[in-house]
Amino acid sequence: MINEQMVHGPRAYQSLTEQERRERAARTSGEPVLDFSSGAVCATSTPYVDYHNVDTLLSLQHPRTQEPAELSFYVMGQVQELLFKLLFTEINRVRDLLFAGQVDEALWYLRRVERSQRVLLATWEPLSTITASEFVGFRDQLGTASGIQSYMYRQLEFSLGNKSEEMARAHQGIPRFQEQVDMALRAPSVYDAALALLHSRGSAIPEECVRRDFSLTYVPNSAIERAWADIYREPHRSRDLYLLAEALTDVGHQYSQWRSAHLLTVERVLGNKPGTGGTMGVAWLRRIAEHRFFPELLSARSLL
Structure with a gap:
Protein backbone atom coordinates (compact mmCIF):
# COMPACT_ATOMS: atom_id res chain seq x y z
CA MET A 1 0.00 0.00 0.00
CA ILE A 2 1.37 3.41 -1.01
CA ASN A 3 0.91 6.02 1.73
CA GLU A 4 0.24 9.70 1.28
CA GLN A 5 3.37 11.72 1.93
CA MET A 6 3.55 14.51 4.51
CA VAL A 7 5.98 17.09 3.19
CA HIS A 8 7.49 19.97 5.21
CA GLY A 9 10.04 21.88 3.17
CA PRO A 10 12.80 19.55 1.95
CA ARG A 11 11.78 16.64 4.24
CA ALA A 12 9.12 13.99 3.70
CA TYR A 13 7.86 11.21 5.93
CA GLN A 14 5.23 8.59 5.31
CA SER A 15 1.91 8.98 7.03
CA LEU A 16 0.62 5.91 8.88
CA THR A 17 -2.80 4.35 9.20
CA GLU A 18 -4.04 2.88 12.46
CA GLN A 19 -3.48 -0.63 11.09
CA GLU A 20 0.10 0.20 10.12
CA ARG A 21 0.79 1.58 13.60
CA ARG A 22 -0.49 -1.64 15.16
CA GLU A 23 1.63 -3.77 12.84
CA ARG A 24 4.73 -1.72 13.57
CA ALA A 25 4.18 -1.95 17.34
CA ALA A 26 3.88 -5.71 16.96
CA ARG A 27 7.18 -5.86 15.04
CA THR A 28 9.01 -3.85 17.73
CA SER A 29 7.30 -5.68 20.62
CA GLY A 30 6.01 -2.32 21.78
CA GLU A 31 9.46 -0.70 22.00
CA PRO A 32 9.98 2.78 20.46
CA VAL A 33 11.34 3.12 16.93
CA LEU A 34 14.71 4.82 17.10
CA ASP A 35 16.04 4.44 13.54
CA PHE A 36 14.46 6.77 11.00
CA SER A 37 16.99 6.53 8.20
CA SER A 38 15.17 3.84 6.21
CA GLY A 39 11.78 5.56 5.94
CA ALA A 40 12.88 9.13 5.42
CA VAL A 41 13.69 10.98 2.26
CA CYS A 42 16.18 13.00 4.29
CA ALA A 43 17.78 11.41 7.35
CA THR A 44 18.89 14.67 8.95
CA SER A 45 15.84 14.92 11.17
CA THR A 46 13.14 12.85 12.90
CA PRO A 47 9.39 12.79 12.21
CA TYR A 48 8.67 14.56 15.51
CA VAL A 49 11.15 17.37 14.89
CA ASP A 50 9.87 17.72 11.33
CA TYR A 51 6.17 17.77 12.22
CA HIS A 52 6.57 20.47 14.89
CA ASN A 53 9.41 22.29 13.10
CA VAL A 54 11.28 22.00 16.38
CA ASP A 55 14.66 22.91 14.92
CA THR A 56 13.19 26.09 13.45
CA LEU A 57 11.30 26.88 16.66
CA LEU A 58 14.38 26.49 18.85
CA SER A 59 16.43 28.68 16.53
CA LEU A 60 14.18 31.71 17.12
CA GLN A 61 15.48 32.76 20.55
CA HIS A 62 18.04 35.56 20.28
CA PRO A 63 18.64 37.28 23.64
CA ARG A 64 20.65 40.46 23.27
CA THR A 65 22.54 40.38 26.56
CA GLN A 66 24.37 37.94 28.82
CA GLU A 67 21.73 38.33 31.55
CA PRO A 68 20.40 34.77 32.20
Whole structure:
Protein backbone atom coordinates (compact mmCIF):
# COMPACT_ATOMS: atom_id res chain seq x y z
CA MET A 1 0.00 0.00 0.00
CA ILE A 2 1.37 3.41 -1.01
CA ASN A 3 0.91 6.02 1.73
CA GLU A 4 0.24 9.70 1.28
CA GLN A 5 3.37 11.72 1.93
CA MET A 6 3.55 14.51 4.51
CA VAL A 7 5.98 17.09 3.19
CA HIS A 8 7.49 19.97 5.21
CA GLY A 9 10.04 21.88 3.17
CA PRO A 10 12.80 19.55 1.95
CA ARG A 11 11.78 16.64 4.24
CA ALA A 12 9.12 13.99 3.70
CA TYR A 13 7.86 11.21 5.93
CA GLN A 14 5.23 8.59 5.31
CA SER A 15 1.91 8.98 7.03
CA LEU A 16 0.62 5.91 8.88
CA THR A 17 -2.80 4.35 9.20
CA GLU A 18 -4.04 2.88 12.46
CA GLN A 19 -3.48 -0.63 11.09
CA GLU A 20 0.10 0.20 10.12
CA ARG A 21 0.79 1.58 13.60
CA ARG A 22 -0.49 -1.64 15.16
CA GLU A 23 1.63 -3.77 12.84
CA ARG A 24 4.73 -1.72 13.57
CA ALA A 25 4.18 -1.95 17.34
CA ALA A 26 3.88 -5.71 16.96
CA ARG A 27 7.18 -5.86 15.04
CA THR A 28 9.01 -3.85 17.73
CA SER A 29 7.30 -5.68 20.62
CA GLY A 30 6.01 -2.32 21.78
CA GLU A 31 9.46 -0.70 22.00
CA PRO A 32 9.98 2.78 20.46
CA VAL A 33 11.34 3.12 16.93
CA LEU A 34 14.71 4.82 17.10
CA ASP A 35 16.04 4.44 13.54
CA PHE A 36 14.46 6.77 11.00
CA SER A 37 16.99 6.53 8.20
CA SER A 38 15.17 3.84 6.21
CA GLY A 39 11.78 5.56 5.94
CA ALA A 40 12.88 9.13 5.42
CA VAL A 41 13.69 10.98 2.26
CA CYS A 42 16.18 13.00 4.29
CA ALA A 43 17.78 11.41 7.35
CA THR A 44 18.89 14.67 8.95
CA SER A 45 15.84 14.92 11.17
CA THR A 46 13.14 12.85 12.90
CA PRO A 47 9.39 12.79 12.21
CA TYR A 48 8.67 14.56 15.51
CA VAL A 49 11.15 17.37 14.89
CA ASP A 50 9.87 17.72 11.33
CA TYR A 51 6.17 17.77 12.22
CA HIS A 52 6.57 20.47 14.89
CA ASN A 53 9.41 22.29 13.10
CA VAL A 54 11.28 22.00 16.38
CA ASP A 55 14.66 22.91 14.92
CA THR A 56 13.19 26.09 13.45
CA LEU A 57 11.30 26.88 16.66
CA LEU A 58 14.38 26.49 18.85
CA SER A 59 16.43 28.68 16.53
CA LEU A 60 14.18 31.71 17.12
CA GLN A 61 15.48 32.76 20.55
CA HIS A 62 18.04 35.56 20.28
CA PRO A 63 18.64 37.28 23.64
CA ARG A 64 20.65 40.46 23.27
CA THR A 65 22.54 40.38 26.56
CA GLN A 66 24.37 37.94 28.82
CA GLU A 67 21.73 38.33 31.55
CA PRO A 68 20.40 34.77 32.20
CA ALA A 69 16.88 36.00 33.01
CA GLU A 70 16.48 37.43 29.52
CA LEU A 71 15.91 33.95 28.07
CA SER A 72 12.89 33.45 30.36
CA PHE A 73 11.50 36.80 29.25
CA TYR A 74 12.15 35.95 25.61
CA VAL A 75 10.70 32.43 25.63
CA MET A 76 7.60 33.31 27.66
CA GLY A 77 6.87 36.18 25.29
CA GLN A 78 7.00 33.79 22.35
CA VAL A 79 4.83 31.23 24.17
CA GLN A 80 2.26 33.96 24.79
CA GLU A 81 2.22 34.84 21.09
CA LEU A 82 1.56 31.20 20.17
CA LEU A 83 -1.28 31.05 22.67
CA PHE A 84 -2.74 34.31 21.33
CA LYS A 85 -2.84 32.66 17.91
CA LEU A 86 -4.49 29.51 19.28
CA LEU A 87 -7.08 31.45 21.26
CA PHE A 88 -7.88 33.77 18.36
CA THR A 89 -8.47 30.77 16.09
CA GLU A 90 -10.66 28.98 18.63
CA ILE A 91 -12.68 32.07 19.53
CA ASN A 92 -13.45 32.69 15.87
CA ARG A 93 -14.52 29.06 15.54
CA VAL A 94 -16.92 29.54 18.47
CA ARG A 95 -18.24 32.74 16.91
CA ASP A 96 -19.00 31.01 13.60
CA LEU A 97 -20.71 28.12 15.38
CA LEU A 98 -22.91 30.53 17.34
CA PHE A 99 -23.93 32.33 14.16
CA ALA A 100 -24.86 28.91 12.76
CA GLY A 101 -26.93 28.15 15.85
CA GLN A 102 -24.70 25.22 16.86
CA VAL A 103 -24.56 26.03 20.56
CA ASP A 104 -23.56 22.59 21.81
CA GLU A 105 -20.61 22.52 19.44
CA ALA A 106 -19.63 26.05 20.47
CA LEU A 107 -19.71 25.05 24.13
CA TRP A 108 -17.38 22.16 23.39
CA TYR A 109 -14.78 24.50 21.88
CA LEU A 110 -15.20 27.01 24.69
CA ARG A 111 -13.94 24.31 27.04
CA ARG A 112 -10.65 24.30 25.17
CA VAL A 113 -10.54 28.09 25.07
CA GLU A 114 -10.83 28.27 28.86
CA ARG A 115 -8.17 25.57 29.36
CA SER A 116 -5.82 27.37 26.96
CA GLN A 117 -6.39 30.58 28.90
CA ARG A 118 -5.20 28.84 32.03
CA VAL A 119 -1.93 28.03 30.27
CA LEU A 120 -1.68 31.65 29.14
CA LEU A 121 -2.19 32.84 32.71
CA ALA A 122 0.56 30.49 33.92
CA THR A 123 3.10 32.15 31.62
CA TRP A 124 3.35 35.00 34.13
CA GLU A 125 4.71 32.63 36.78
CA PRO A 126 8.26 32.33 35.35
CA LEU A 127 8.24 36.04 34.52
CA SER A 128 7.33 36.97 38.09
CA THR A 129 10.61 35.40 39.26
CA ILE A 130 12.66 37.96 37.34
CA THR A 131 14.00 40.45 39.86
CA ALA A 132 14.18 44.19 39.31
CA SER A 133 17.97 44.06 39.10
CA GLU A 134 17.86 41.21 36.57
CA PHE A 135 15.38 43.11 34.41
CA VAL A 136 17.61 46.18 34.46
CA GLY A 137 20.30 43.95 33.00
CA PHE A 138 18.50 43.65 29.66
CA ARG A 139 15.60 46.13 29.59
CA ASP A 140 17.45 48.80 27.63
CA GLN A 141 17.83 46.33 24.77
CA LEU A 142 14.04 46.28 24.32
CA GLY A 143 14.21 49.82 22.99
CA THR A 144 10.63 50.80 22.14
CA ALA A 145 9.42 47.18 21.83
CA SER A 146 6.20 46.61 23.77
CA GLY A 147 3.43 44.04 23.95
CA ILE A 148 1.10 46.84 22.82
CA GLN A 149 2.56 46.25 19.37
CA SER A 150 1.53 42.57 19.25
CA TYR A 151 -0.78 42.22 16.26
CA MET A 152 -1.84 38.75 17.39
CA TYR A 153 -2.84 40.02 20.82
CA ARG A 154 -4.77 42.87 19.23
CA GLN A 155 -6.69 40.47 17.01
CA LEU A 156 -7.56 38.34 20.03
CA GLU A 157 -8.92 41.35 21.92
CA PHE A 158 -10.98 42.34 18.89
CA SER A 159 -12.36 38.82 18.48
CA LEU A 160 -13.56 38.95 22.10
CA GLY A 161 -15.23 42.32 21.57
CA ASN A 162 -12.80 44.96 22.82
CA LYS A 163 -12.74 46.96 19.59
CA SER A 164 -10.58 50.07 19.26
CA GLU A 165 -9.74 51.75 15.98
CA GLU A 166 -7.14 53.79 17.85
CA MET A 167 -5.22 50.70 19.01
CA ALA A 168 -5.37 49.28 15.49
CA ARG A 169 -3.32 52.25 14.28
CA ALA A 170 -0.17 50.73 15.77
CA HIS A 171 -0.02 48.51 12.69
CA GLN A 172 -0.69 51.11 10.01
CA GLY A 173 1.91 51.17 7.27
CA ILE A 174 2.84 47.52 7.85
CA PRO A 175 0.63 45.78 5.25
CA ARG A 176 1.10 42.19 6.44
CA PHE A 177 -0.04 43.19 9.95
CA GLN A 178 -2.50 45.94 9.11
CA GLU A 179 -4.68 43.76 6.88
CA GLN A 180 -5.11 41.10 9.56
CA VAL A 181 -5.80 43.59 12.35
CA ASP A 182 -8.29 45.57 10.24
CA MET A 183 -10.17 42.38 9.35
CA ALA A 184 -10.45 41.47 13.04
CA LEU A 185 -11.55 45.02 13.87
CA ARG A 186 -14.40 44.99 11.37
CA ALA A 187 -15.53 41.40 11.93
CA PRO A 188 -18.23 40.57 14.46
CA SER A 189 -16.89 39.38 17.80
CA VAL A 190 -17.88 36.23 19.65
CA TYR A 191 -20.11 38.40 21.84
CA ASP A 192 -21.83 39.82 18.75
CA ALA A 193 -22.54 36.24 17.73
CA ALA A 194 -23.95 35.42 21.17
CA LEU A 195 -26.28 38.43 21.04
CA ALA A 196 -27.41 37.48 17.53
CA LEU A 197 -28.22 34.03 18.87
CA LEU A 198 -30.30 35.46 21.72
CA HIS A 199 -32.10 37.70 19.23
CA SER A 200 -32.90 34.72 17.00
CA ARG A 201 -34.25 32.81 20.02
CA GLY A 202 -36.73 35.57 20.83
CA SER A 203 -34.88 37.51 23.54
CA ALA A 204 -35.65 41.23 23.63
CA ILE A 205 -32.38 42.28 22.03
CA PRO A 206 -32.77 45.61 20.17
CA GLU A 207 -32.27 45.32 16.42
CA GLU A 208 -29.59 48.01 16.47
CA CYS A 209 -27.52 45.85 18.81
CA VAL A 210 -27.23 43.00 16.34
CA ARG A 211 -27.03 45.00 13.13
CA ARG A 212 -24.37 47.56 13.76
CA ASP A 213 -20.88 48.65 12.76
CA PHE A 214 -18.80 45.95 14.45
CA SER A 215 -15.65 48.06 14.34
CA LEU A 216 -17.06 50.51 16.88
CA THR A 217 -16.34 50.29 20.59
CA TYR A 218 -19.05 48.23 22.27
CA VAL A 219 -21.52 50.17 24.40
CA PRO A 220 -23.43 48.20 27.08
CA ASN A 221 -27.21 48.16 26.75
CA SER A 222 -29.76 47.74 29.54
CA ALA A 223 -32.03 45.64 27.30
CA ILE A 224 -29.22 43.12 26.80
CA GLU A 225 -28.61 43.12 30.54
CA ARG A 226 -32.28 42.23 31.13
CA ALA A 227 -32.16 39.52 28.46
CA TRP A 228 -29.25 37.77 30.19
CA ALA A 229 -30.99 38.20 33.55
CA ASP A 230 -34.08 36.45 32.15
CA ILE A 231 -31.92 33.51 31.09
CA TYR A 232 -30.40 33.30 34.57
CA ARG A 233 -33.80 33.44 36.27
CA GLU A 234 -34.96 30.33 34.40
CA PRO A 235 -31.80 28.35 33.63
CA HIS A 236 -33.71 25.18 32.71
CA ARG A 237 -35.90 26.94 30.16
CA SER A 238 -33.00 27.65 27.80
CA ARG A 239 -30.31 25.42 29.22
CA ASP A 240 -27.89 25.86 26.33
CA LEU A 241 -28.07 29.66 26.56
CA TYR A 242 -27.53 29.47 30.29
CA LEU A 243 -24.45 27.28 29.78
CA LEU A 244 -23.23 29.65 27.07
CA ALA A 245 -23.58 32.59 29.45
CA GLU A 246 -21.48 30.80 32.06
CA ALA A 247 -18.89 29.64 29.51
CA LEU A 248 -18.43 33.19 28.23
CA THR A 249 -18.25 34.44 31.80
CA ASP A 250 -15.45 31.93 32.42
CA VAL A 251 -13.57 33.25 29.39
CA GLY A 252 -13.95 36.84 30.55
CA HIS A 253 -12.92 35.88 34.08
CA GLN A 254 -9.77 34.12 32.88
CA TYR A 255 -8.87 37.09 30.71
CA SER A 256 -9.28 39.49 33.63
CA GLN A 257 -7.00 37.26 35.69
CA TRP A 258 -4.42 37.37 32.92
CA ARG A 259 -4.52 41.16 32.86
CA SER A 260 -4.23 41.33 36.64
CA ALA A 261 -1.26 38.95 36.62
CA HIS A 262 0.34 41.13 33.94
CA LEU A 263 -0.17 44.21 36.10
CA LEU A 264 1.21 42.59 39.26
CA THR A 265 4.22 41.12 37.45
CA VAL A 266 5.14 44.45 35.88
CA GLU A 267 4.65 46.22 39.21
CA ARG A 268 6.94 43.72 40.91
CA VAL A 269 9.66 43.90 38.27
CA LEU A 270 9.40 47.50 37.09
CA GLY A 271 7.87 49.53 39.90
CA ASN A 272 6.44 52.80 38.60
CA LYS A 273 8.82 53.29 35.70
CA PRO A 274 7.37 54.26 32.30
CA GLY A 275 6.72 51.41 29.87
CA THR A 276 8.79 50.81 26.75
CA GLY A 277 5.74 51.43 24.56
CA GLY A 278 5.27 55.02 25.71
CA THR A 279 2.77 54.46 28.53
CA MET A 280 3.22 55.21 32.22
CA GLY A 281 3.59 51.48 32.79
CA VAL A 282 1.72 50.19 35.84
CA ALA A 283 -0.73 53.12 35.90
CA TRP A 284 -1.80 52.34 32.32
CA LEU A 285 -2.03 48.60 32.98
CA ARG A 286 -4.17 49.24 36.06
CA ARG A 287 -6.64 51.21 33.98
CA ILE A 288 -6.72 48.56 31.25
CA ALA A 289 -7.27 45.83 33.86
CA GLU A 290 -10.59 47.47 34.77
CA HIS A 291 -12.07 46.60 31.36
CA ARG A 292 -14.49 43.67 31.27
CA PHE A 293 -15.50 41.59 28.28
CA PHE A 294 -19.21 40.72 27.89
CA PRO A 295 -20.23 43.47 30.37
CA GLU A 296 -23.96 42.69 30.57
CA LEU A 297 -23.20 39.12 31.63
CA LEU A 298 -21.75 40.59 34.81
CA SER A 299 -24.16 43.47 35.38
CA ALA A 300 -27.15 41.14 34.85
CA ARG A 301 -26.30 39.50 38.16
CA SER A 302 -27.35 42.70 39.91
CA LEU A 303 -30.89 42.21 38.62
CA LEU A 304 -31.37 38.75 40.08
